[in-house]
Every structure is written in C-alpha cells, then in structure tokens.
Amino acid sequence: MHDWHTCDGSGRLEGNGVAAGVTRRGVMVGMGMGLLAWATPAIAQLAIDPAKRDGNVLVVVFLRGGADGLSLVVPFGDETYYRLRPNLAIQRRLTHPLDGFYGLHPSLAPLLPLYESGRMAVVHACGSQDETRSHFEAMDTMERGAAKKEGPSSGWIARYLQASEQRSDSPLRAVAFGSTMPGSLIGATGSVALESLTDYRLDIDPRSLKLLERLYAPGKDEIAEAGRRTFDVLSAMDRLNVSGYRPESGAAYPESDLGKGLRQTAQLIKAGIGLEIACLDKGGWDTHVAQGTATAGWLPTLLDDMARSLSAFDTDLGGRMDGVTVVVMSEFGRRIAENSGLGTDHGHGGVMFVLGGGVRGGRVHARWEGLEKAVGPGDLPVTTDYRDVLADVARHRLRPAATREVFAGYSPGSLGLMG
C-alpha cells in the first residue's frame, strides 16, 4: 500500500484580500455592536488559520450522459474514424491540432491556450471496466472509484475525505454545486450540496445570532471549534456578495449552471475558507440523435459552454490557479460508428481533461490501439484506467491518503500527468 505524497501547497494562495478579511474583527463588525462586549481573548483568533490551510483545491467536473470523446478530441490520424462516421466526423482542418494525431473540437477553442501553455493535458481511450453501458451503472462505478459494479457503495471522494479528515477542517471542505450530492460524495457526512453560495446562511434574528456565537465562543471541545469555524465561514459568505461578484482579468463566465458553479467555486477559493474539493456537473451529453456538426448544434453548444466556463475560471483565478487542478470526466465515451439518427450510442472508452496547477500539459496521454480494434458493440477500448488519472491528480493535489482505500483496492499507476 502506498500513500499519496504530501503536497506542499501552503502559501500558494497567499495574499488575497478576502482571506485576510476573515478575522474575528470582521465577524464582529458583521454582527454589529453588541458582540464587542463579549469578545474575550479566547476568541480573538482565527478558527481557520490562513497560514495553515493547504490552499490546494481539486475541482471535478462530471459530464453526465456519456460525452462523445471522439468528438471532443478528434483522432484525425485514424482513418477508421472517418470511415465509421461519414456524416459526423470532424475534418482535420477544422480541429485545433494538439499533435500530429489528435485535434481539439472547434468549439473547445477557448481551452487551446491552456493546452499550448502546457497547463492542460488530455487523456484519451480512458474509462472504467464497466461493460453495462448503462448511465446509472457506469456513473456509479466511476463515482465510487471502482472498476465495475463490485466494490464499496460509498464515493471515492467521501472515502478520501474520511481518511484524511482533521479536527481543524473547514465546514466547506467539500462542496457540490447542485441540488443533490453526487455519488462521489456519498458517505461524506460533512459535505455540502449548494445550489448557490447564498444558500449557506442562517436566517435568524440578529440577537439570537449574537447569542449563539457567544455560546460557541469559550469552548475548547471539537464542537465549539467547529461552531466557530462555521461562524467564520458564515461571515465570509456574508461578505462575498455573490450576485455582485466581479471576476478578475476580464474573465467572462457563461450564464450556464457550469459557468455559475465555477464562478462561485472561484469565489470560494478566493475567500480562503478551506475549500478543498468542489464537484460540479454538466448534463446533456447523451447525444443519440442529431448531435450536431463541427460548428453548430447540440454538441458544439455544450462544448462551447464547457470550454468558456473552464477558460473563464482559469482567467479569473490567475496565479491562484497554481494550487487548483480541474478534472473533467464522463461515465463513458460513445460508439465509434455514427447511428442512423446522426447521433452516437453508448460506448466505452472516452476522454478526460486535466487542467490547472501542477499539470504537465500540452500532451495527449493515450495508448491508442486503432479504432479498427473496437470492443463490444464497436467501442473504443479503455487502455487507461480513469483511476490512474484521478490518483495522479490526487497524489499531487490532495492530502496523503491510502490510495487502495480510496480506489476500492486498486493501486493506481502513475501517468506522469502532474509534476
């Protein structure tokens, strides 16, 4: 059993105004006058210490519905692709070439600068061993960090969180944007699902709020500490001004769920309140019928939104992105051959993107066996286990934890994606 390396991420998120603003004084000002009288030396310190927090953040974007990896990253060097997709194949000249074999879908152009500057890597022919080609089963398998149906029922992120929890953890250590908890967080008792950051609040009268804070001020036990951290976060959230947030460097997030989610993730990261993992979803990838041309239609619309959202996130975070890694994944890729409805059916191997800090990018990692060597009903074989990708990122970005425990008994190899 090997452990993840410790990440030395301290200081990576240094010197931003919001983090420095999470002070007891800030809380008191936020709460109004009366509290000053209760301020004792015991509480005149931060519950969340910015100097101690890791500042390392993993963002997982799950494309639900089975994204067509062969359209996202086109293997223009493989003739079979053009033979089996007479109508849907994207011509080489329309793609943004990543090397002599693969090209990025035209609508993913906003990600090209990330790739070219070596901060985005692509992993192709990647996935799980799930053979059911069922959305539910395949998603469930990946979110549990398992090989296929067998294995633990809890999520891989939940097991990571449990294995690495510390007494001083932030109440917002793991956040899922959406109305429900993703499978990867099932079994994580402390994780939070938010439709909006504005949901994290306590609507009670100011006097009760002050009294409650006072009740939590003196204790030295874990719950009193956790309560004080929660007050810190509440007051930081109070000052976030979610609707009036102005992204930096002219970053323009689309008004989609993913765009909004990433914008709020950036806000949380800047607030320095101990966020470590954010889970976001983007649905709509089940393109059985009329999935679109190279430049217009269903898939290009999804891709455009995804690329602009991720690009805005990167621009907005700027230098802070050094401590942040984003993984984009989907439950499976789609059938190599197009179907009679100008769409594609459920397949097997797909594509993953890893972008942000610490990524050894500008490369497509893939063991490509050729599309003529299809598996099952005509699908791209999986030659890279998706857990090798997650583990590479996790080892670099997260706290030490036993990988065998997190990935259900699997000992992931290293793809050299990070470093």
Add this chain to the structure above:
Amino acid sequence: MNLSRREWIALAGTALAAGCAPLAARATAKAQPEDFETPGNSEEPGRRLYNRAGFGPRPGNLARYREQGHARTVEQLLRADEPEDAALMMQLMRLDVLRVDPAELHDLKEETILAQLQQAAILRAVYGRNPLLERMSEFWTDHLNIFGKKRPAAWHKGADETKVVRRHALGSFPEMVRESARSPAMLTFLDGTQNQKGQPNENYARELMELHTLGVDGGYTQDDVMEVARCFSGWTVEDRFLRPRGRFRFDPDRHDAGEKRVLGTRIPAGGGIEDGEKVIEIVCAHPATARHLARKLVRKFVGTESPKLESQVEKAYWESRGEIREMLGPILTSRELLEGPPILKRPFDLVVSALRALDATTDAGNALQDHLEAMGQPIYQWPMPDGYPVETDAWSGSMLPRWRFAFALGAGALRGTSFSDGLVPATIYQALMGDDRVPLDLSGQDAASMAGLCIASPGFQWR
C-alpha cells in the same frame, strides 16, 4: 425540578443502600472534563441514563427516575415491556412498508419506501415507551447496516427492521445473526444473491466476520472468508415465477456441496443449508465475537474504552450464550456509564432528543427528513456495511444544518412538527438543558428563540 447538590448526595446514598454503588461515586466525581462546561448542561445521573440508554428524557422520565432509583429504572429499561403508545401504533399502521408484505411493495418507488422507513424510525424513537429498545435498534441498525439505495434493498428493509433488528434488539445475538443472514435486505446489500457454486461472492462472508461477529482482528484469514462464502452459496432471495417473491430461499442447485473448513472446524460435504447455520454457530461461539461486541457496546454507551467493564460484558456473553440483555446489564449499572466522557449526538439523536424533551408532535415527514439529510444522516442511507460513524470528527463539519434545524423547530417553521405554544421560555430551557436557572444572557428570549438557542447550543450537541 432539578435537584440541588445536597439532594443529590442524599439520593446517591439511597441508591447505594439499594445496591447501586456507582451513584455514590457519582456524587463526588465530576463526569465531564472542564472543557465541556456548557450552559446549564446538567450532570444528573437520570439524565445521563436516559441520554445513553435512550434518546434523552421525556417530561416526567426524570421525576420517575428519582422516585424509583437507578437500579429499578435500569431493570425497567431492560425489560422493555411498557405497552406502546396507541397513537404511535396508529401512525405506524399507516405505513405501507410495515403493513404490507414486502412481496406486495413493488409498486412503490424507492424514494417513497425510504421516506416511510425513515418516518417509522423517527416516530418510534420519539414516541416509543421503551427507550432502550429504541437505542439498541439504532445500534443494531448500524451494526447490521443496510444501504437502502442498493437496489432492491429498500423494499426489504422494513421486514429486516422488524424481524432482525427489533425482534432481537435485546434478545439473543446468535438468533439475530441467523435471521440477518437470511434477510433479503442483507442478501441484497452484501451480494448474497450473487454468491453461488463456482462463482463465490465473498462480500457477506467477509463482513459477517469482520463487522457482525469476530471483528477485524478476530483471527480469521482470507481462506476462512472464501470457505464461509462457499458455505453460504445458494442462500438467496426468491425470484421464481409464481412464488412468493422477496422471501429467503435456499437454492441447492447453486450451493457448493463440497467439504469446507472454517476457523479450524471441518464442515463435511453435503451439508446443504446446514453449512451456513454451522458457520453462524462457529462465529457466535468464538471468543473474538464476545470481545468485539463487548468493546463496541461499551464504547457505544460509555463513550470510551474500559477494559474492566468490557471483560464483565464479555463474561455475560459467555454465561448467557449471547443474550444481549445480559450484556447490557453491567453497562447500565456501571460507574463508567455515568462518568464516561460526553458523546456527540449524531443528527438523528439531536432531532429525537429535542422532540422528546419538548414533548413535540411530529409526523416525521419530509420536512424533518430533509433536515436529517442536510445534517448528514438520512437514515438507512449509509453506503458502507459498517453503519453511520460514531466519531465526532465525522460530524463536526456540519454545524450549520444543526443550527438551521434548531431554529426552524423553535420558530414553528418545520412543517409537520411543533411543540406546545403554551411552553414558556424558562420551561423550554429546563426541558432541554436540565437546569432551572436560565443564564442571564438568555433571559428575555421568547419561546421560539429560546428553543432554537438551546437546541443549537454546544451543550445540547453532547449527551
């Protein structure tokens, strides 16, 4: 209502005379470390007993405790023969999951079934007249955990709760394991239905030994796991046409009939269903099981280890051949129970103890269940076979949802749940914090914010 310190010592003296030594020590020893000084959190033994052996006191419980003393209260808790509240029974009768045979439930959605199961669990814990039965049902629900979202476990969990957990909660441990092994919910959750000759599935075999009986360091090997899996091959859920679907079935065609060897004992070939029965006999009669259960029970009630008490409990297991009541006796009358460190209330505990203390009425419906989920404990939805965690760290990340629940209940903003608006703030404080003297800061609060503050306070998070 509260006793003064002097009355306390007097009471302790009586108890001592009645043969209940721990209380005497209690009067002089401080139960909670300095760190846990919280507003008005009483250390009265009756409160501690009801907090540990049940989900906290209801109005009237403590007065009765003082009247009859510790020993008799414990006897009564152990007997658990108080007739249940008629209104509770009526509420439970309305739930399909309890009323209808599992085979007939298939028209219901998983969501509906899980909601009804949770409703039953909450109602029983809040209104049940036998607090120890409820506390131990919680314990065994975790010990023999079923993840309700592993299909189709939810449809079978109602029957599992009745026939496995509640029927044996205070009875015979080996009987409970025997019933659990053939429970369709367990056969589903731990893949017994997949376990057949030539294609063994080890899931149940492993957890039976690691979690249900011997414990992780109980001395079994990987070979034992494989052999136990072979013994249970063919134990499955009826799914044949025109048969009572959803019942336990032993399928001889799927059973591995060969000879097996489990924990050093030879199980001869051709035993059929007896193989599994024999395994249960072997593991339940294993010293590691007594040790594992003793440790876990002491930890559950005392909040920490206690080798001395554990060995008493272990002995009780041996002498009674696994009678749960006999194991609980020494724990509930121990000094350790009264002196152990505070235990964090898990969300279910927080909700139930608040409702009991305030004598609230609840339909235990969606609104309340949503709060439980936000706090991290939607009942029957822990995905791992080990049950919801007991460690404080596992729960300290979600304080905000606890506070939201507290103030929603206080303000009467929790649909389907409310307490009498006749309660004055001082009564509310007394009921929740066990102290007559409302701290100065809190005087002047109205009933709603008093209830909210008390339930949200650090002191009320512990028991």
